[in-house]
Amino acid sequence: MERVPILKIGDILLVSIQLDMSDQTAVALQEDLAERIVATGCHGVIIDITALDIVDSFVGRMLSTIASISRVLDAETVVVGMRPAVAITLVELGLSLNGIRTALNVERGMELIAADRAYDDHDDDFHDGPDPEPTASP
Amino acid sequence: MERVPILKIGDILLVSIQLDMSDQTAVALQEDLAERIVATGCHGVIIDITALDIVDSFVGRMLSTIASISRVLDAETVVVGMRPAVAITLVELGLSLNGIRTALNVERGMELIAADRAYDDHDDDFHDGPDPEPTASP
Numbered sequence: 001m002e003r004v005p006i007l008k009i010g011d012i013l014l015v016s017i018q019l020d021m022s023d024q025t026a027v028a029l030q031e032d033l034a035e036r037i038v039a040t041g042c043h044g045v046i047i048d049i050t051a052l053d054i055v056d057s058f059v060g061r062m063l064s065t066i067a068s069i070s071r072v073l074d075a076e077t078v079v080v081g082m083r084p085a086v087a088i089t090l091v092e093l094g095l096s097l098n099g100i101r102t103a104l105n106v107e108r109g110m111e112l113i114a115a116d117r118a119y120d121d122h123d124d125d126f127h128d129g130p131d132p133e134p135t136a137s138p
Numbered sequence: 139m140e141r142v143p144i145l146k147i148g149d150i151l152l153v154s155i156q157l158d159m160s161d162q163t164a165v166a167l168q169e170d171l172a173e174r175i176v177a178t179g180c181h182g183v184i185i186d187i188t189a190l191d192i193v194d195s196f197v198g199r200m201l202s203t204i205a206s207i208s209r210v211l212d213a214e215t216v217v218v219g220m221r222p223a224v225a226i227t228l229v230e231l232g233l234s235l236n237g238i239r240t241a242l243n244v245e246r247g248m249e250l251i252a253a254d255r256a257y258d259d260h261d262d263d264f265h266d267g268p269d270p271e272p273t274a275s276p
Contacts, residue, residue, distance in 0.1 A: 002156075002189070003189070004156070004189070005154060005156065005186065005188035005189045005219065007152075007154065007186060007188070007219075007243070007244045008243065008244065008245060009147065009244055009245060009248070010245070014145075014152075014244075016143060016145065016154045016156070018140075018142070018143065018154070018156045018157060019156060019157070048143065048145060050143035050145070051140070051141070051142070051143045081143065081145075105145070105146065106145045106146065106147055106152075107146060107147060107148070110147070
């Protein structure tokens with residue numbers, strides 16, 4: 001069985017989907033990804049679908065499942081590289097990729113995740129009370 | 139025909155090879171990569187072969203060709219993610235991947251390229267003489 005490779009770049013795990021996903025490949029990817037998130041402590045997962053001509057309900061469901069698994073492991077999932085034709089077909093099929101964030105390309109996906117983490121950290125600081133050192137900003 | 143997606147991350151183009159490469163796919167990848175290097179001005183190409191169980195002479199030659207094309211376009215190529223079994227087979231087959239640099243994973247590949255660029259820049263500075271201001275350089 002073919003496995004989709006998972007690449008670690010900084011705080012992010014990158015998955016580039018190029019194969020037609022079978023049930024087995026999809027399940028293996030979910031398991032591998034969950035294990036890698038736990039092993040590395042990464043806070044972001046970027047799934048690149050540049051190579052996909054079609055995103056059907058099966059792939060859509062797989063992406064949703066991956067996003068849900070990542071979320072409970074404290075990692076944000078962003079799907080990047082969707083082709084215009086894929087976006088049109090998705091809408092025509094009535095698939096809305098609920099709960100999945102998207103970005104135009106890998107770089108923007110990374111920015112999105114970094115911004116989210118910065119916001120979360122800021123939020124934590126706020127609840128902890130202001131820090132006396134880097135001085136007083138709300 | 140299937141095309142291998144090329145992802146831009148900062149100053150680096152990342153290619154994750156997951157398919158069995160046909161002649162056509164290999165040629166298309168070389169062309170796409172050359173075009174992207176020129177279009178983006180990237181100085182590094184990372185080719186991830188984690189998903190490959192076998193690197194035969196055809197794939198070896200393709201990697202060499204990509205490295206040569208990138209070199210004349212002022213980009214460094216690093217092959218990452220080679221499996222132990224692949225390394226053993228390569229040596230047994232007498233293929234030495236001449237002229238190709240390797241790294242253990244994407245992150246180390248990025249560090250390698252960044253270190254090379256820093257060295258090159260330093261080298262340029264040395265030959266130009268130290269800069270007093272951002273003004274006046276040839």
